[in-house]
Amino acid sequence: MNKILVGLKRVVDYNVRVRVRSDGSGVETDGVKMSINPFDEIALEEALRIRERGEASEVIVVSVGPTDAQQQLRTGLAMGADRAILVETKEATDPLTTARILLELVNRESPDLVIVGKQAIDQDHNQTGQMLAAIWGRPQASFASQVRFDGTKATVTREIDVGLETIEIDLPAVITADLRLNEPRYVKLPDIMKAKKKPLDILPIGDLGVTVAPALRARSFEPPAQRQKGIMVQDVGGLIGALKDKGLL
Amino acid sequence: MARILVIAEHDGGCLNPSTAKCVACALDIPNPEIHVAVFAAAGGDIATAAAKLHGVRSVIQIDNAANERPLASVLAPQVAALADGFTHVLGPSTTFGKDLMPRVAALLGVNQLSDIMSVEGEREFKRPIYAGNAIVTVEAPADVPVVATVRAASYKAVDEDNSAPVEPRSVSAELPTHTRYISTQAGSSDRPDLQTAAKVVSGGRALGSSDNFELIFKLADAMGAAVGASRAAVDAGYVPNELQVGQTGKIIAPELYLAIGISGAIQHLTGIKDAGTIVAINKDSEAPIFEVADVGLVGDLFNVVPELTEALKS
Numbered sequence A: 001m002n003k004i005l006v007g008l009k010r011v012v013d014y015n016v017r018v019r020v021r022s023d024g025s026g027v028e029t030d031g032v033k034m035s036i037n038p039f040d041e042i043a044l045e046e047a048l049r050i051r052e053r054g055e056a057s058e059v060i061v062v063s064v065g066p067t068d069a070q071q072q073l074r075t076g077l078a079m080g081a082d083r084a085i086l087v088e089t090k091e092a093t094d095p096l097t098t099a100r101i102l103l104e105l106v107n108r109e110s111p112d113l114v115i116v117g118k119q120a121i122d123q124d125h126n127q128t129g130q131m132l133a134a135i136w137g138r139p140q141a142s143f144a145s146q147v148r149f150d151g152t153k154a155t156v157t158r159e160i161d162v163g164l165e166t167i168e169i170d171l172p173a174v175i176t177a178d179l180r181l182n183e184p185r186y187v188k189l190p191d192i193m194k195a196k197k198k199p200l201d202i203l204p205i206g207d208l209g210v211t212v213a214p215a216l217r218a219r220s221f222e223p224p225a226q227r228q229k230g231i232m233v234q235d236v237g238g239l240i241g242a243l244k245d246k247g248l249l
Numbered sequence B: 001m002a003r004i005l006v007i008a009e010h011d012g013g014c015l016n017p018s019t020a021k022c023v024a025c026a027l028d029i030p031n032p033e034i035h036v037a038v039f040a041a042a043g044g045d046i047a048t049a050a051a052k053l054h055g056v057r058s059v060i061q062i063d064n065a066a067n068e069r070p071l072a073s074v075l076a077p078q079v080a081a082l083a084d085g086f087t088h089v090l091g092p093s094t095t096f097g098k099d100l101m102p103r104v105a106a107l108l109g110v111n112q113l114s115d116i117m118s119v120e121g122e123r124e125f126k127r128p129i130y131a132g133n134a135i136v137t138v139e140a141p142a143d144v145p146v147v148a149t150v151r152a153a154s155y156k157a158v159d160e161d162n163s164a165p166v167e168p169r170s171v172s173a174e175l176p177t178h179t180r181y182i183s184t185q186a187g188s189s190d191r192p193d194l195q196t197a198a199k200v201v202s203g204g205r206a207l208g209s210s211d212n213f214e215l216i217f218k219l220a221d222a223m224g225a226a227v228g229a230s231r232a233a234v235d236a237g238y239v240p241n242e243l244q245v246g247q248t249g250k251i252i253a254p255e256l257y258l259a260i261g262i263s264g265a266i267q268h269l270t271g272i273k274d275a276g277t278i279v280a281i282n283k284d285s286e287a288p289i290f291e292v293a294d295v296g297l298v299g300d301l302f303n304v305v306p307e308l309t310e311a312l313k314s
Ligand SMILES: Cc1cc2nc3c(=O)[nH]c(=O)nc-3n(C[C@H](O)[C@H](O)[C@H](O)COP(=O)(O)OP(=O)(O)OC[C@H]3O[C@@H](n4cnc5c(N)ncnc54)[C@H](O)[C@@H]3O)c2cc1C
Pocket: A014, A038, A039, A121, B203, B204, B205, B206, B229, B230, B231, B232, B233, B244, B245, B246, B247, B248, B249, B250, B260, B261, B262, B263, B264, B265, B266, B267, B268, B271, B281, B282, B283, B284, B287, B299, B300, B301, B302
């Protein structure tokens, strides 16, 4: 395999407890820790392992986002990616527009494989990989927990509601990474230094000639309904009593 | 009028309960005319089951040997072809729908709306973001179809009191051969299904081994409950992945949920927000799970769970 393209989205770190602004205009992201979307770290780790096994020659990380997304791309380079591309945009793009941008890069780079996360944990869309596969006219293997290659084919095990499903796909294709695909490596300090020298291209979104898809408009934001703190019981007898009171036993 | 196409989920023989929940969501859209599409190799029985669902106007049965297994790349062009003339195309927010519907939306040139939790208008819906830490009201653009997935835990299945006409149909679409089904490894279990059970008992990392996880299975059996698990328990290999509850596992809404040796990380809580009563058993009185539990018991699960199981048996 020649190249693998990996999507890295800059998102609010998964440990941050996100809050809705009191005026309902959005969620508070000022001064909040930002990271690579956790599923995308897994996607990148898988691409690196494929390259390290000698089954691919180059791993390119791609982000569509603000200038600051360079930080996440640098982390991706420090993990081991060979080069990075930032498609720079002030306004966040929605999944179909992101997929169209990724397709434009696919047309320029001709990768044999694109790996993205199964979902970005900010908007929780779970769409971009499937959409890229659709408009590219290529196979998709979503929610992958194991991937094996055999020449121009890949065998992918997917996490589905009833258990695991295995499919075979022809390359090139899109794979979306689930949590159990692998455990991403930690970045070491010397790698961070080395990553500074690796190429990171910045393309203004306007230069790609991509048509923006009809957008879903966010009208208002609200916090979720809060559950009330309940009662504490002292022992098993108390627990059974409480459940009987609620008519649950 | 809203002409709504609901894509049925099934296993080749039986209709999945997620379909009746999608129909419930569709009924909340103003002036709905609901049609259910069944794509299968031989979907007669499934179509008959779908025709019973309350509020359904007709069932469209598309039989094709290529539809033997639900491969998104094979189904999507057929759904896109059938979608012509519909204002809304809905599928469930299960792994089936999450795989298929974005591919359909992209073929139709629209974004998909993920995880509808309530309908606010013909094109206005609420959905969760940031693992359910915020709810956003979104408006879909006019003049293009709304393609969406429905968060099953937000809806009750409609009744089966209907007998809508079943209409066999063929759709012309070019079907790819680049994706081939090989096998499914499904956990076989006589226990209630995690996604539809009224009671669920879940275990976490604290169980420590798959042998110890038997304690959870025994308690579940004494209660007639389904079994679930935290991600930590799944990752450690105590139980298979299909038992995971949470943001990236199953989103469930049982009447009673028991979280045993589970700390209550936000990603886990996302999966149980709609549970009726949450019971937490944890030896750490500071565990975040107690913030959301309706009934909490501080104690060592290795003492509490066997005692509770015995008490429920007698
Ligand atoms: C992107 C992403 C997605 C995720 N998705 C999910 C998801 O879908 N579902 C999910 O569950 N997690 C998910 N997680 C992981 C989540 O953040 C937590 O790591 C996980 O839920 C912890 O599992 P746990 O509560 O079993 O383990 P721990 O957090 O280790 O908690 C164990 C608990 O057991 C208690 N305990 C220990 N011994 C005993 C005893 N003898 N008796 C009683 N109590 C005891 C401890 O006090 C502790 O509270 C996700 C994480 C990420 C980053």
